[in-house]
Amino acid sequence: MESIHWHSVFFLIMAALACLLALAVVLTSNVVRMAFYLVFCLAAVAGLFFLAGADFVGAMQLMIYVGGTLVLLVFGVMLTARTPFVSMRSGGGQWIMAAILGGALLTILLQAAFSVKDWAAPTDPQAALAIQQPTATPIGMGFLGVRVDRLSQPDPRLNQGMSGYLLPFEIISVHLVVVLVAAAYLARSRRRSSEGAPR
Amino acid sequence: MAEYLAQYITPPWLAYLLVALVQCVLLLAVAVVVAGGYTWVERKVAGRVQDRLGPTRVGGRFGWLQALADGLKLLCKEDLVPGSADAMLFRMAPYISFCASFSVFLALPFADGWVAQRLDVGIFFILAVAGVEVFGVILGGYASGSKWSLFGAMREAAQVVSYEVPLALCAVIPVMAAGTMDLVSIGQMQTGWLSNWLVFHDPFTFVTFWVYFTCATASVNRAPFDLAEAESELVAGFLTEYSGFRWSIFFMAEYASMFVVSGLAAILFCGGWNGPLPITSWLGLTADNGPILAFLGNFLGACNFTAKACLGMIVMVWARWTLPRLRIDQVMTVCLKYCVPLAAAMLLGAMLWTYTWPNGLILKSVRLLPAASQTPAVSTASAPGAH
Amino acid sequence: MSLLTQPVGVAHYLVVGAVLFVCGVICMAIKRNGLGVLMGIELVLNGANLNFVAFASPFLRADGANAIRLDGHVIALFVIVLAAAEAAVALAIALNYYNNFVTIDVDRGDELKG
Numbered sequence: 001m002e003s004i005h006w007h008s009v010f011f012l013i014m015a016a017l018a019c020l021l022a023l024a025v026v027l028t029s030n031v032v033r034m035a036f037y038l039v040f041c042l043a044a045v046a047g048l049f050f051l052a053g054a055d056f057v058g059a060m061q062l063m064i065y066v067g068g069t070l071v072l073l074v075f076g077v078m079l080t081a082r083t084p085f086v087s088m089r090s091g092g093g094q095w096i097m098a099a100i101l102g103g104a105l106l107t108i109l110l111q112a113a114f115s116v117k118d119w120a121a122p123t124d125p126q127a128a129l130a131i132q133q134p135t136a137t138p139i140g141m142g143f144l145g146v147r148v149d150r151l152s153q154p155d156p157r158l159n160q161g162m163s164g165y166l167l168p169f170e171i172i173s174v175h176l177v178v179v180l181v182a183a184a185y186l187a188r189s190r191r192r193s194s195e196g197a198p199r
Numbered sequence: 200m201a202e203y204l205a206q207y208i209t210p211p212w213l214a215y216l217l218v219a220l221v222q223c224v225l226l227l228a229v230a231v232v233v234a235g236g237y238t239w240v241e242r243k244v245a246g247r248v249q250d251r252l253g254p255t256r257v258g259g260r261f262g263w264l265q266a267l268a269d270g271l272k273l274l275c276k277e278d279l280v281p282g283s284a285d286a287m288l289f290r291m292a293p294y295i296s297f298c299a300s301f302s303v304f305l306a307l308p309f310a311d312g313w314v315a316q317r318l319d320v321g322i323f324f325i326l327a328v329a330g331v332e333v334f335g336v337i338l339g340g341y342a343s344g345s346k347w348s349l350f351g352a353m354r355e356a357a358q359v360v361s362y363e364v365p366l367a368l369c370a371v372i373p374v375m376a377a378g379t380m381d382l383v384s385i386g387q388m389q390t391g392w393l394s395n396w397l398v399f400h401d402p403f404t405f406v407t408f409w410v411y412f413t414c415a416t417a418s419v420n421r422a423p424f425d426l427a428e429a430e431s432e433l434v435a436g437f438l439t440e441y442s443g444f445r446w447s448i449f450f451m452a453e454y455a456s457m458f459v460v461s462g463l464a465a466i467l468f469c470g471g472w473n474g475p476l477p478i479t480s481w482l483g484l485t486a487d488n489g490p491i492l493a494f495l496g497n498f499l500g501a502c503n504f505t506a507k508a509c510l511g512m513i514v515m516v517w518a519r520w521t522l523p524r525l526r527i528d529q530v531m532t533v534c535l536k537y538c539v540p541l542a543a544a545m546l547l548g549a550m551l552w553t554y555t556w557p558n559g560l561i562l563k564s565v566r567l568l569p570a571a572s573q574t575p576a577v578s579t580a581s582a583p584g585a586h
Numbered sequence: 587m588s589l590l591t592q593p594v595g596v597a598h599y600l601v602v603g604a605v606l607f608v609c610g611v612i613c614m615a616i617k618r619n620g621l622g623v624l625m626g627i628e629l630v631l632n633g634a635n636l637n638f639v640a641f642a643s644p645f646l647r648a649d650g651a652n653a654i655r656l657d658g659h660v661i662a663l664f665v666i667v668l669a670a671a672e673a674a675v676a677l678a679i680a681l682n683y684y685n686n687f688v689t690i691d692v693d694r695g696d697e698l699k700g
Contacts, residue, residue, distance in 0.1 A: 004212040004590055011594045015602045022609035022629055031619045032341060036288060038625050039334055041606070045632050048602065049662075052643040057662045059323040061635075063367075064666050067330030068360060069628070069673040074337055075356045076621055076677045078349065080690045094616045102612045106604055113600035118647055120595045136320050136380055138656055139663070147656070165660050172667055179671040186678035 011051050018044035035074045042066050056136045143169040222315050226304040233509075234454035235266040241516050248520040276443030283344035284440065292342060293441070293448035296335025300456040303328050307462055308383045310472040310500035321382035322370055325463060326363070329418070332456055333359040336420070336427060339449070340437030351436025354527055355420065355427035361534045362418045368542035369411035372404055372549045373397045373467040386471030393475040398468040403549040408468045410541050412511070415460035417534065419453060422519035426527050454512075461511025462504065469507055472500030596647050599640030607633030620680045620690045624673065631669045638662045 021041035025034050042065050049058035113119065141147070145164030239254070242265060246253025258264025280286050306321045306328075308314035318324050333355060340352025376397050377385045389395045398408045417424035428436040438446060465471055473479075479496040525533065606629050613626030640646060642658025680690060687694050 005593055006212075006215070008592060008594050009590055011598065012590070015598070018602055019605045019609075022606050025625060025629065026609045026613050026616075030285075031622055032285065032288065032338070034622055034625055036291075036338060038628065039331075041629070042632060043331070045606070045636060048599065048636060049639050052599065052639045053645060054639045054642065054659050054662070055318060055320045056323070057635075057639055057659050057666075059320045059327045060663055060666055063323065063327035063330060063363075064670050065628070065632075067327060067333070067363065069670050071333060071337065071356050071360050072673055072677055073621060073624065073628075074334075074341070075353065075360075076680055078341060078353055078356075079681060080621070080684045098612045098616045101615065102608045105611060106608045109604035109607065110601060113597045113604060116597075119597045119600065120647070135656075135659060136323075139659055142656055142660055168664065172664055176667060176671050179675055183674040183678040186675070187681050 007051060011048070014044045014047040014051065017041075018048065031077050032074070035070060035077060038073075039066055039070050042070065054135060056139055226315060227301065230301050230304060230455040230458070231451065233458045233512075234451040235270065237454045237457075237512060237516070238269055238450070239263060239266045240513065241519075244513065244516045245520045248517070270447065273443050273447040278443045278445065279440070281344055281440045285342040285344065288338050288342035289440070290445070292335045292339030293445040293452070294335070295338065296332050296452035297448050297455070299328055299332040299335065300452045300459060303456070303459045306382065307459060308386060308466065308471070309504050310497040311387060312383060313497055313501055314383060317381065317383055320380050322374060322380050322385070322463070322467070325382075325459065326367055326370060329456055329459060330359070330363055332452060335449070335452065336437050339441065340427070343437070343440035345440050347434045347439045348437050351427045351433050351439070355437060358424065358426060358527075358530055358534075359418055359420075361531060362414050362424075362538075365410065365534060365538035365542040366414040366418050368539070368546055369407050369414060370463070370467060372407045372542075372546055373400075375546075375549055375553060376400045376404060382466050382471075386466050386473065389470040390473050391477045391480070393470075395473070396468065396470040401549060401552045403545045403552060404468065407542065407545045407549070408464070410538055410545065411468070412464055412514075414534075414538055414542075415464060416515055416518065417530065419456045419460055419515075421453075421457065421515050423522040423525050424530055425519075425524065426530055431524070457512050457515055458508050461515070462508035464511050465504055465507035471507075472497075472504040474503050594646065596640045596643075599636055599646065603633040603636040603640070605633070606630070606636065618691050618693050620683060620692050621677075623692060624676050624680070627672070627676075628669060631665055635662045635665050638665070 018041050021037045021044065024037040025041060028034055028037065042061065046058045046061040046066070049055075049061055138147075142165050145166030147164050239262070243253040243261070245251075254262025254265040256262055257268045280289055303325050305315045306318050306324045308317070308321075314321075336355045337352045340348040340350075340355065343349075373385065374380050377388050379385060379388075385397075389397060393399070397404050399405065420427055426436075428438060433439070438449060441449065479499055482496075610626045610629030610631075610633060613629060614623050615626075617623050617626060638658040638661050640658075641654050642656070642662075644655065683695065684690050
C-alpha cells in the first residue's frame with residue numbers, strides 16, 4: 001500500500017471546505033449566514049496558505065481578513081438589518097444568467113489551470129514535505145527594500161535597493177491611512193440626513 | 200514519537216493519526232482543566248474580595264469540587280433555542296468561540312520545544328487566531344434574536360476590533376527586542392536570571408507589559424471591560440439566551456483565552472518557562488546532560504510557565520471583582536486615546552533603544568544567545584505593526 | 587485515491603482559486619444586498635490571492651526555479667491590506683446608502699435612471 005501523502009490529504013480537506021463554503025455563500029440568501037460561511041471559507045483559504053508554505057500570509061489572512069475585515073462586515077450587517085435575519089432573494093432569470101456566466105468562466109479557468117505543464121504536480125513526492133524556510137524575515141526585509149532572497153541577482157541595477165518593496169509599502173501605508181480617514185468621514189452621523197432622508 | 204509508533208502499527212498513517220489525536224487530547228485537557236479550575240478560583244477569589252467564604256461544602260474542604268458540581272448542573276439544564284433565533288447559527292456560535300481559543304494552544308509553547316507546532320510566526324498566529332474568537336460571540340449575540348444579545352454583540356465587535364490594534368502593537372515590542380516572532384526562540388532568549396526577562400529589557404518594555412495586560416484583559420472580555428455581558432444593563436448581553444451546555448462552552452472559551460493571553464504575557468515579557476532564578480541549570484537539568492534530565496528540566500519549565508499564566512489569570516479575576524465596569528464610551532476612550540498612543544510611543548522608544556544599544560544595556564554580559572541574528576529581524580517586527 | 591498518495595501541484599491550487607473567483611463573480615452579480623456584493627468581492631480577491639501564493643511556492647511545481655517566491659507573498663499581503671481598506675470604505679458607503687434609502691438593497695438605488 002502506498003503511503004498517504006499528508007500534504008495532499010490536508011490540501012483536499014481545506015480545498016473542499018473552501019469550495020463548498022464559497023458555494024454556500026453564493027447559494028444562501030440570508031446575509032448573516034453568508035458572512036458566517038465566508039468566515040470559514042477564508043479560514044480554509046488561510047489553511048491553504050499555510051500548506052503552500054506561506055506562514056506569514058496565512059497568519060495575516062486570519063488576522064486582517066477574518067479578525068478584522070469580516071468583523072467589520074458583520075458589524076455593517078447588524079447596523080443595516082432592519083428586521084432580524086434579512087434575506088433578499090434574486091429572481092430566477094438572474095440565477096440562470098449567473099450560472100451560465102459562472103460555468104463558462106470556470107471552464108476557461110480550469111482549462112487554463114491544467115494547460116501549463118510546469119504547473120502540474122512536482123515529480124518528487126517529498127518536495128512539499130521539505131522543511132520550509134521561514135518567510136517572515138525575508139518579507140520584512142523585502143518591505144524595507146532589501147531582497148535577502150535574491151542576493152545573487154544577476155542584474156546589478158536590481159541589487160541597489162530598488163528591487164525591494166519599500167515604495168509600494170509606503171504607498172500602501174499612506175493609502176490605508178487616507179482610506180480610513182475617508183471611511184470615518186463618510187460613516188459619521190450627520191444630523192441633517194437622519195432627519196430629512198428616511199422615506 | 201509518530202515515527203517510533205509507525206514501526207509497530209500498521210498501516211503507518213494510523214500512527215500519525217493517533218499521535219495527532221494524543222496531542223489534541225492533551226491540549227484539550229489543559230484547556231478544560233484550566234477552565235474547570237478557574238471557575239472554582241474565581242468563586243473563591245470573588246468570595247474573599249467580597250468578604251465572604253465562597254464555596255465551602257462540595258468535596259469536603261474549600262469546596263474544591265465546586266467546578267464539577269457546576270459542570271454537572273449546567274449539563275443537566277435544558278438546552279433552549281429561542282423561537283426567534285436563527286437556530287443553526289445559535290447552535291454553532293459557542294463552538295466557534297471554543298475552537299478559536301483552543302486552536303491557539305497549537306502554537307503556545309509550554310517549555311523549551313514543548314509546543315504542538317513550532318511556527319516561525321508564532322506570536323502573530325496566536326494573535327490572529329485569538330481574534331477569531333470574537334466571531335462566536337458576535338454570531339451568538341446576533342442569532343439569538345434578542346435585542347440584549349444584539350447590543351452585547353455589537354459592543355463586543357467594536358471593542359475587540361479596537362483593542363486588537365494596541366494589543367498587536369504591544370506584542371511587537373518584545374518581538375523587536377528579541378528579534379524573532381518564534382515564541383520558542385523568544386522564550387530561549389530569556390534563559391537565566393530575572394534580569395534576562397524582556398520586561399526588564401528596557402524601560403519601554405516595562406511600560407508595555409502593563410499596557411499589554413490591560414489590552415489583553417479587554418480583548419478577552421474580562422471585567423472591567425466585559426461590556427458584552429454587562430449584566431447590570433443588558434441582562435447578560437450575548438449570553439442572555441444561552442443556557443446549559445452551550446453557555447458553559449462560551450465560558451470555557453473565555454477561560455481558555457484568558458490562559459492564552461496570560462501565557463503570552465509570560466512568554467513575551469516574563470521569561471516564559473524560565474524562572475526568576477536559573478534553577479534548572481543549577482540542577483543540571485539541561486539538554487547537555489541527556490534526554491531524561493532535559494525532560495525533567497522542561498517539565499519544571501512547563502510548571503513554571505503554567506504558574507505564571509495562572510498568576511496572570513488570578514490578577515484578571517482580582518481585577519474583575521475589584522473594579523467597577525466601564526461605560527462603553529470609556530472603554531473606547533481607554534483604547535483609542537490612551538492605549539494606542541501609549542503603545543505607539545513605546546514602540547518608537549523601544550525601536551530607538553534597540554537601535555542605540557543593539558545588544559542591550561544591562562544584559563550584555565549575561566545574554567546567552569548571540570545577538571548576531573538581530574538586525575534582519577528588527578524589520579520583521581515592524582512589518583505587522585505597520586498594518 | 588491517487589490524490590491521497592500523490593503530491594498536489596500549482597494546478598490544484600488554481601482550481602480552488604478558480605472556484606472561489608467564480609463564486610465571487612456570481613455573488614457580485616446576483617446578490618441584491620449591498621454587503622452581499624461586498625462579500626463577493628472578498629471571495630474574488632481571495633481566489634486571486636490563492637493563485638499568487640501557489641505560484642510563489644517552489645514545492646508545488648515540476649521546476650521549482652520558476653516559482654516567483656517572495657513576490658507572490660508580498661503581492662498577496664498587499665491584496666489583503668487593500669481588501670481591508672476597500673471593506674472599510676464600502677462599509678461607510680453602505681451605511682450612507684442605508685441612511686438615504688432605509689434599505690441595503692442595491693436595486694433600489696435607481697434614482698439617477700432616466
